[in-house]
Amino acid sequence: xxxxxxxxxxxxxxxxxxxxxxxxxxxxxxxxxxxxxxxxxxxxxxxxxxxxxxxxxxxxxxxxxxxxxxxxxxxxxxxxxxxxxxxxxxxxxxxxxxxxxxxxxxxxxxxxxxxxxxxxxxxxxxxxxxxxxxxxxxxxxxxxxxxxxxxxxxxxxxxxxxxxxxxxxxxxxxxxxxxxxxxxxxxxxxxxxxxxxxxxxxxxxxxxxxxxxxxxxxxxxxxxxxxxxxxxxxxxxxxxxxxxxxxxxxxxxxxxxxxxxxxxxxxxxxxxxxxxxxxxxxxxxxxxxxxxxxxxxxxxxxxxxxxxxxxxxxxxxxxxxxxxxxxxxxxxxxxxxxxxxxxxxxxxxxxxxxxxxxxxxxxxxxxxxxxxxxxxxxxxxxxxxxxxxxxxxxxxxxxxxxxxxxxxxxxxxxxxxxxxxxxxxxxxxxxxxxxxxxxxxxxxxxxxxxxxxxxxxxxxxxxxxxxxxxxxxxxxxxxxxxxxxxxxxxxx
Amino acid sequence: xxxxxxxxxxxxxxxxxxxxxxxxxxxxxxxxxxxxxxxxxxxxxxxxxxxxxxxxxxxxxxxxxxxxxxxxxxxxxxxxxxxxxxxxxxxxxxxxxxxxxxxxxxxxxxxxxxxxxxxxxxxxxxxxxxxxxxxxxxxxxxxxxxxxxxxxxxxxxxxxxxxxxxxxxxxxxxxxxxxxxxxxxxxxxxxxxxxxxxxxxxxxxxxxxxxxxxxxxxxxxxxxxxxxxxxxxxxxxxxxxxxxxxxxxxxxxxxxxxxxxxxxxx
Numbered sequence: 001x002x003x004x005x006x007x008x009x010x011x012x013x014x015x016x017x018x019x020x021x022x023x024x025x026x027x028x029x030x031x032x033x034x035x036x037x038x039x040x041x042x043x044x045x046x047x048x049x050x051x052x053x054x055x056x057x058x059x060x061x062x063x064x065x066x067x068x069x070x071x072x073x074x075x076x077x078x079x080x081x082x083x084x085x086x087x088x089x090x091x092x093x094x095x096x097x098x099x100x101x102x103x104x105x106x107x108x109x110x111x112x113x114x115x116x117x118x119x120x121x122x123x124x125x126x127x128x129x130x131x132x133x134x135x136x137x138x139x140x141x142x143x144x145x146x147x148x149x150x151x152x153x154x155x156x157x158x159x160x161x162x163x164x165x166x167x168x169x170x171x172x173x174x175x176x177x178x179x180x181x182x183x184x185x186x187x188x189x190x191x192x193x194x195x196x197x198x199x200x201x202x203x204x205x206x207x208x209x210x211x212x213x214x215x216x217x218x219x220x221x222x223x224x225x226x227x228x229x230x231x232x233x234x235x236x237x238x239x240x241x242x243x244x245x246x247x248x249x250x251x252x253x254x255x256x257x258x259x260x261x262x263x264x265x266x267x268x269x270x271x272x273x274x275x276x277x278x279x280x281x282x283x284x285x286x287x288x289x290x291x292x293x294x295x296x297x298x299x300x301x302x303x304x305x306x307x308x309x310x311x312x313x314x315x316x317x318x319x320x321x322x323x324x325x326x327x328x329x330x331x332x333x334x335x336x337x338x339x340x341x342x343x344x345x346x347x348x349x350x351x352x353x354x355x356x357x358x359x360x361x362x363x364x365x366x367x368x369x370x371x372x373x374x375x376x377x378x379x380x381x382x383x384x385x386x387x388x389x390x391x392x393x394x395x396x397x398x399x400x401x402x403x404x405x406x407x408x409x410x411x412x413x414x415x416x417x418x419x420x421x422x423x424x425x426x427x428x429x430x431x432x433x434x435x436x437x438x439x440x441x442x443x444x445x446x447x448x449x450x451x452x453x454x455x456x457x458x459x460x461x462x463x464x465x466x467x468x469x470x471x472x473x474x475x476x477x478x479x480x481x482x483x484x485x486x487x488x489x490x491x492x
Numbered sequence: 493x494x495x496x497x498x499x500x501x502x503x504x505x506x507x508x509x510x511x512x513x514x515x516x517x518x519x520x521x522x523x524x525x526x527x528x529x530x531x532x533x534x535x536x537x538x539x540x541x542x543x544x545x546x547x548x549x550x551x552x553x554x555x556x557x558x559x560x561x562x563x564x565x566x567x568x569x570x571x572x573x574x575x576x577x578x579x580x581x582x583x584x585x586x587x588x589x590x591x592x593x594x595x596x597x598x599x600x601x602x603x604x605x606x607x608x609x610x611x612x613x614x615x616x617x618x619x620x621x622x623x624x625x626x627x628x629x630x631x632x633x634x635x636x637x638x639x640x641x642x643x644x645x646x647x648x649x650x651x652x653x654x655x656x657x658x659x660x661x662x663x664x665x666x667x668x669x670x671x672x673x674x675x676x677x678x679x680x681x682x683x684x685x686x687x688x689x690x691x692x693x694x695x696x697x698x699x700x701x702x703x704x705x706x707x708x709x710x711x712x713x714x715x716x717x718x719x720x721x722x723x724x725x726x727x728x729x730x731x732x733x734x735x736x737x738x739x740x741x742x743x744x745x746x747x748x749x750x751x752x753x754x755x756x757x758x
Contacts, residue, residue, distance in 0.1 A: 088718055223620060229704050231719070286621065286703020300615050441535070444719040449552035451707040451715075452559070468566075471573050482664050 037076035038069070040364040043090065043101040045351070046083040048186070050377075050384040061380055065371050069364060072137050077364060086230070086289075094119060100358045102365045108166065108350045109232075109435040111182050116171035116435075121355040123369075124148045124180040126362055133363060141366060143373030143391075146183050153373045154184055155392040157426040162350060165259075165432045182352035183369050184390035186382075188308035189424055190233060190347040191332030193292070193315075195302040198224075201331075208333035208344045209241040212305055213276075214283040222283060226295060226304040229287035231447040232433060236262060236347045237305055238273040238280075240333070244344050247276065258334075258345035258431030265439040270446045277450040287451070293317075296328055307349075308332065309387030312421055316386070330421040334429035348430035350390065375399045383409050388422050530726040543723035547731075553712070557731070560709035564692040567630040571638040571687045572680065574631070579642035579679075580672070592643050596636050603633055607700050614701070621702050629701040630691055637686040645679025646672065677746070685743045689736050 042062075052060035062079050069077040082101070084090040087110040093099040095117060106114065114120050123146040127134075134141065141147060145154040159179065166178035192211055194204065198220050199211060207215045214221050228234050239261055242248045248255065249268040255261050285301050292304040293314040306314075311330035318328035333344045353369045355362065371377055378391035379402045389396075396402045396417070403413050417423060424430070436443055534540040547553050578595075582588035598606065607629055614625050653671040662670065695710025704711075709732060716725030 086718070088720060092720060226703070281705065284705075286705045288703060298615075438535075440719075441721060444715070444721055445546065445550065445552075445724075448556075448707075448712060448715060449550065451704070452552040452555045452712070453705070453707065468569055468573060475573070475577060479665050479668060 037078050038073070038361055038364055039078045039080065040103070040361050040368065041080045041082070041101040042103045042105075042368070043082050043084065043094075043099060044103075044105045046085055048083075048105065048351075048381075048385055048387075050380040058380075061377060064377075065368060068371060069367060072139060072367070073363075094356060097358075099356075100360070101356060102359045102361055103368060104354050104356055105185055105351055106354065108162070108352070109433055111178065111352060111354055112166060112169055112435040114354065114356070115169055115176055115178055115181055118171070119356050120181045121357055121359060121362070122180050123183070123355060123366070126355065126366060130363060130366060134366075139367070139370075141370040143370045144183050144366070145373075146180050146369075148180065151392075152183075153375065153378075153391045153395055155390055158184055158187055158350065158390050161348065161426060161430075161432060165434065182354045183373065184350050184352045185372060186309065186385075186387040187348065187350045187390050188388055189332045189334075189430060190236060190349070191306065191308060191311065191330055191421075193296055193304040193306040193311040193328060193330055195296065195299065196325075196327050196329050198302040201329075204331045204333070205338055208244050208337060209237060210245060211303055212237060212284075213241060213280050215245075221302055223285050224300075224302045225284040226292045226301050227280070227284055227287050228292075228305050229289045231444055232436075233305070233307075233347075234277065234287075235273055235443060235447070236433060238276045239264070239269070240345050240347075242272060242276055244333070244337075244342060246342075248272065256343070258347075258429055260431075261345060262347060262431035263434050263436070265436050265443055267442070270442060274446050274450050278453065281450075281453055306330070307387075308421055308424075309385060312419075313386030315421075332421070332424055334424070334427075343429065345429050345431060347433055348424075348426065349433065352390075375402050376405070379405055383411070393417060393423055527726045527729050530722045531730055533723055535720075535723075540723075543727050546724050547727045553728070556707055556709050556712045559706070560692045561735075563627065563630060563698070563706075563708060564688050566627055567634060567691045568638075568684055568688045570627070570631050571635050572683065575635055575638035575642055575683065576680070579639050579646055582639075582643055583647035588643070588647065592639065595639050599636050604696060604700075606633070607697050611700055621705070623702070623706055625701045626698045626706045629697045630694070633697060634687045634691060637690075638683040641682040641686065642676065642679045645676045645682075649675045681743050681746050685740065688739060692735060693732055 050058075050061040052058050052063070062081060066077040066079055069075075084093070087107050090099075090104065090106055091110055091113060094101075094104065094114065104114075111120070123144070127141065127144075127147045142149075143153040145152040145159055151159045162182075162184065163179055169176045169178050192204065192209075194211070198218070203216050203218075204211060210216070211221075212225055212227065214225065227237070243255065243261055246253075248261075249272050251268065252261070252264065288295070288304075292301075292306060293310055295301045296304050296314055297317055304311075308330060311328075315326050315328045315330060318326045320327050332346050334346045336343055353372065355365050355369075359365055372381070373391060375391055375396050376399070378389035379396060382389040383406070397413070406413050406416055531543055532539055532541070534542060582591055585591065610629055610632065611621070611625075614621060619625060649672065653675065654667055657667045657671050692708075693710050695708060695714050698706045698708045699711055709728065713725055713728045713732070716722075716728060
């Protein structure tokens with residue numbers, strides 16, 4: 001009996017283990033479905049693409065691309081679209097090889113990590129091997145910046161920053177030019193989303209990053225500030241704040257550029273940042289990554305440390321009919337403080353399309369990136385999600401279709417392109433955050449400590465103990481009273 | 493060979509437990525082994541004790557663990573103090589069963605939805621989110637787990653105990669202290685177990701009801717795994733497991749000391 005039960009268990013285990021393998025099997029293995037069409041698997045951020053609009057009779061951009069692909073190649077395309085919510089989720093999946101995808105859209109530091117792990121395809125090389133096929137279809141992929149043919153449709157300033165930081169990424173003995181592995185999709189800054197009724201522009205200019213530490217000692221703002229529950233972004237904010245208020249460790253006193261400060265992760269800096277973040281706990285409402293925009297719109301909090309795209313989206317929603325104005329604003333503290341002359345820094349970040357080594361349909365992947373680089377596609381995505389697309393501003397502004405689309409979406413064209421929240425000046429006050437490599441663990445440990453705080457508030461404990469005690473006493477008193485009432489009287 | 497196997501195979505009751513044994517193996521034993529293995533591996537899959545060092549030397553881990561235990565103890569105490577009178581009164585009422593159902597009904601709604609609703613209420617009332625709101629959320633969430641076993645135990649106590657006590661001249665308080673309370677110890681213990689253990693390992697409630705400012709052990713484990721720190725995360729999970737086992741052992745010890753009491757369903 002024992003042997004048979006073992007046999008059974010083994011058999012069951014085998015079947016259960018084999019099932020997912022069977023399901024994952026791609027019968028042809030060539031990126032084609034059995035129904036006779038091509039497939040493309042895209043792995044993107046949540047809410048990071050134009051999903052269409054049924055009322056306006058606009059199809060999702062993925063459907064438009066599938067139609068375009070069919071018109072070029074004559075084969076139908078089946079797109080599988082999956083999403084991730086943080087770079088770390090994506091990295092965990094891709095680094096462990098659990099994600100057989102054709103396209104990913106991570107942030108710059110995650111791209112660097114994937115690149116150094118040897119998981120990305122060189123798009124320049126892919127282009128030369130696909131050249132004959134592409135020529136056959138009569139397409140050139142001119143919009144892409146990764147083919148070694150110049151910047152394509154991408155904003156030259158954005159490309160300059162990426163080249164300066166990631167032009168020569170070292171991994172072991174090899175050096176990679178990351179611009180050949182990625183095409184920028186969206187970009188933006190880190191800044192402060194604020195409520196105009198509570199915080200004035202003068203205050204923002206004067207206190208800069210200090211607003212998030214309630215440096216102006218405003219009673220209204222106290223405990224009405226939200227920070228990001230994301231270690232890299234909040235660490236950057238701490239660095240910028242320490243720089244602006246001269247609280248950096250002494251050995252870094254003479255730092256003078258955003259790029260120099262933003263990638264320091266040694267123990268001294270982590271310790272200083274931890275102290276600053278612990279101090280900040282006294283002034284803020286908490287940490288979030290998803291509900292900050294809603295809380296700002298509902299006026300539950302009045303300042304939120306935000307990514308520019310999220311902030312622009314929230315501002316759109318904050319239109320107040322009574323005052324005919326938007327009650328939210330976005331401020332990215334960079335440049336000189338008008339009063340003190342002290343410089344202030346912020347972060348500039350990029351998300352870009354990369355093709356991992358697991359790609360099965362390289363042609364569709366390359367065509368998709370090129371399609372996303374078209375001004376008409378870029379503006380659709382950009383307006384839908386609120387972030388700034390990486391396609392050159394001049395190219396967008398000079399394209400009639402793009403301008404017509406912007407107007408159709410009820411924006412003023414000049415206002416749209418002159419918004420400094422959307423199109424900030426890319427200068428030396430903005431720094432790019434690199435992959436922290438092995439120091440990332442130390443950073444996360446610091447973050448654990450900062451979030452743990454310094455223990456429980458004692459006064460609250462005492463209050464609770466008192467309440468518990470009172471309730472216990474009340475119950476005891478009730479029973480004693482009952483008992484006394486019903487105690488049999490002694491006769492006599 | 494095949495024939496022999498078939499001949500020997502009989503469809504006994506045991507066979508029906510195989511699917512569950514398999515489930516246990518795959519989803520309980522294997523993950524536990526993985527956690528144990530991960531606890532000794534560093535980022536590059538090499539054997540190391542560094543994870544233990546990181547965890548046990550960090551002041552943050554003691555603070556977080558202390559906070560969690562504290563929240564657990566307070567929640568359990570408040571649940572017991574609130575839950576016992578309710579269970580006692582309900583067991584004396586003829587329609588008690590129905591009212592208990594009303595207490596348990598909210599449990600059928602997902603706790604995340606209830607917690608989000610609680611948060612919205614606190615915000616609308618202008619209550620500052622923090623330790624107080626987290627404790628409220630915990631008590632609100634786990635109170636039914638205290639009332640249910642208590643109610644079952646108290647209402648299953650034989651009435652002749654009270655009658656005998658009263659006949660012998662005991663007053664109400666004595667009846668309660670000498671019969672009901674000792675006879676409901678097993679219910680109290682299962683109630684405490686069912687509240688304390690989930691509370692120390694919970695994470696979503698504290699995160700939602702304090703905007704992430706109250707950082708409990710469950711939150712810490714979640715952050716470690718999210719940030720790819722599998723080693724430290726695994727050690728925290730092991731520590732949590734140890735706490736669960738130890739508290740279970742203590743509870744069982746108590747329970748076996750009072751085995752003259754009929755065991756409750758819970």
